[in-house]
Amino acid sequence: MPLWETYYTPTSIEETLSLLAEHGPRARLIAGGTDLLLELERGVREAPVLIDISRVPGLDGIALDGETLRLGPLVTHNRLVASATVRERAFPLAQAAWRVGAPAIRNRGTLGGNLITASPAGDTIPPLVAAGAILILRSVRGERQVPIREFYKGVRQVDMAPDEMLTEIRVPAAAPGERGVFMKLALRQALGVSVVNAAVTVRLEKGIITRSRIALGCVAPTVIRACEAEGVLVGGPLTEDPIVEASDLAARVAVPVDDIRAGAEYRRDMVRVLVRRALTALAEGQERGGFPASPPLLWGRSDGRFPRLAGRTVRHTVGGDEPIECTVNGQNHVVRGANGKTLLRMLREDLGLTGTKEGCNEGQCGACTVWLDGIVVLSCLVPAPRAHGAQIVTVEGLAQGKELHPLQRAFVEEGAVQCGYCTPGFLMSGAKLLEELPNPSREQILHGIAGNLCRCTGYYKIVQAIEQAAALSH
Numbered sequence: 001m002p003l004w005e006t007y008y009t010p011t012s013i014e015e016t017l018s019l020l021a022e023h024g025p026r027a028r029l030i031a032g033g034t035d036l037l038l039e040l041e042r043g044v045r046e047a048p049v050l051i052d053i054s055r056v057p058g059l060d061g062i063a064l065d066g067e068t069l070r071l072g073p074l075v076t077h078n079r080l081v082a083s084a085t086v087r088e089r090a091f092p093l094a095q096a097a098w099r100v101g102a103p104a105i106r107n108r109g110t111l112g113g114n115l116i117t118a119s120p121a122g123d124t125i126p127p128l129v130a131a132g133a134i135l136i137l138r139s140v141r142g143e144r145q146v147p148i149r150e151f152y153k154g155v156r157q158v159d160m161a162p163d164e165m166l167t168e169i170r171v172p173a174a175a176p177g178e179r180g181v182f183m184k185l186a187l188r189q190a191l192g193v194s195v196v197n198a199a200v201t202v203r204l205e206k207g208i209i210t211r212s213r214i215a216l217g218c219v220a221p222t223v224i225r226a227c228e229a230e231g232v233l234v235g236g237p238l239t240e241d242p243i244v245e246a247s248d249l250a251a252r253v254a255v256p257v258d259d260i261r262a263g264a265e266y267r268r269d270m271v272r273v274l275v276r277r278a279l280t281a282l283a284e285g286q287e288r289g290g291f292p293a294s295p296p297l298l299w300g301r302s303d304g305r306f307p308r309l310a311g312r313t314v315r316h317t318v319g320g321d322e323p324i325e326c327t328v329n330g331q332n333h334v335v336r337g338a339n340g341k342t343l344l345r346m347l348r349e350d351l352g353l354t355g356t357k358e359g360c361n362e363g364q365c366g367a368c369t370v371w372l373d374g375i376v377v378l379s380c381l382v383p384a385p386r387a388h389g390a391q392i393v394t395v396e397g398l399a400q401g402k403e404l405h406p407l408q409r410a411f412v413e414e415g416a417v418q419c420g421y422c423t424p425g426f427l428m429s430g431a432k433l434l435e436e437l438p439n440p441s442r443e444q445i446l447h448g449i450a451g452n453l454c455r456c457t458g459y460y461k462i463v464q465a466i467e468q469a470a471a472l473s474h
């Protein structure tokens, strides 16, 4: 069963709003697709009409306007991580984005998608609740501004009509003396859904706290504020006693559930631990510790923005013969019959490029990693029509003629391959890492391949191969 019937790629906000008005509840916007494709696959959502906004201009800006940070909904997590303005004026948001998934998820997953999915575990929501962000929603009927705290109505429920779209997120920039931190507890460092997360901010004037915000995720149907805990901090210095009291009070407002990741009691106790750690880090001025100065983004020499599509709205129908015209490994292709597939399936079934592997089909293993317009993405989470007008590189395109890529040679020489199923994905991530950071540290390599899983090698030889390829190219 195809996951959608019609796939539109509009090229302006106005065209997008008209399509939403025309198709109503049958339609759904798709940005990075990292949430929506899985929802469609699992049958928790139906959307016969998909409207791909990922190439609509004017929706991916990051700008400081006076004391307000104006963010487009298409800003990806990796662009939040890389932005000096976001790090400077909304640091907890940059930290939260850094903890989302792994590099390829952060390259496609957007801030807007994370906010609209409205998962209680969505990592970017607590920093925006703590900052008091305003969401701008547009439809053909006009524009609305909704404070983020009023936007969430329950688990995955938001105050947004079917014909509306999120067009901007306005975030009050941190004032002088205001500092904040985001903390997340997950079952693993990368690709881990939050068990508990928290954004904590304090404004200090002459050593006295004049304002504090504590926003907690995963412990209620929506992200909540711990107002009583915030209150006990205000009016005094940030010292041990108020930190302990505020952490205890924060744990009391949590109403978590038991689920596969953690029990309710454990979650509640972890709120206490996380808030205490956050406040202690702020007291010691250590909140930026651990945030990488040069994080691997896996977008090579690009700026992480996907190129726009010229012209008017393009339509692809399942069963129709509208072609997907794209360049794969430097060759132009016109593909018919793949309009309802993922890019992974199109590459393998229609173009015979079987080097790209299907492992999990849900973004968790990295076996399907390819480059989309020079940026590392997971082809199992990219609809094939998204490739229309784009340039794709697969593992078959890594070698130059008969000359293997230096990383391919290093994999052979270091014995970094056993069954080989994961190898194309590691090569595509590793080669892009080396393009971006020709001399990566061990830590940067580990972050760069954090989204690629291997069940055979134990990773050591893969890491050594990347180090060897880096050394060879100097």
Ligand SMILES: Cc1cc2nc3c(=O)[nH]c(=O)nc-3n(C[C@H](O)[C@H](O)[C@H](O)COP(=O)(O)OP(=O)(O)OC[C@H]3O[C@@H](n4cnc5c(N)ncnc54)[C@H](O)[C@@H]3O)c2cc1C
Binding pocket: 028, 029, 030, 031, 032, 033, 034, 035, 036, 037, 038, 073, 074, 099, 100, 101, 102, 105, 108, 109, 110, 111, 112, 113, 114, 115, 116, 117, 121, 122, 123, 124, 164, 165, 166, 167, 191, 192, 193, 194, 362, 363, 364
């Ligand atoms: C392997 C994996 C790991 C992940 N790890 C994390 C994690 O650690 N933390 C975390 O928070 N999330 C995580 N996610 C979830 C996901 O990547 C993020 O929520 C991402 O930000 C969603 O953005 P998107 O652009 O992919 O959204 P999409 O899937 O394109 O859309 C999500 C929803 O938002 C709607 N939408 C998108 N843009 C707009 C708009 N402008 N206006 C109105 N509606 C809109 C869509 O209709 C859809 O309902 C993970 C996902 C995967 C697959």
Ligand code: FES
Binding pocket: 357, 358, 359, 360, 361, 362, 363, 364, 365, 366, 367, 368, 369, 378, 379, 380, 381
């Ligand atoms: S991440 Fe795409 S198949 Fe596993």
Ligand code: FES
Binding pocket: 416, 417, 418, 419, 420, 421, 422, 423, 453, 454, 455, 456, 457
């Ligand atoms: S070599 Fe077998 S999964 Fe990595």
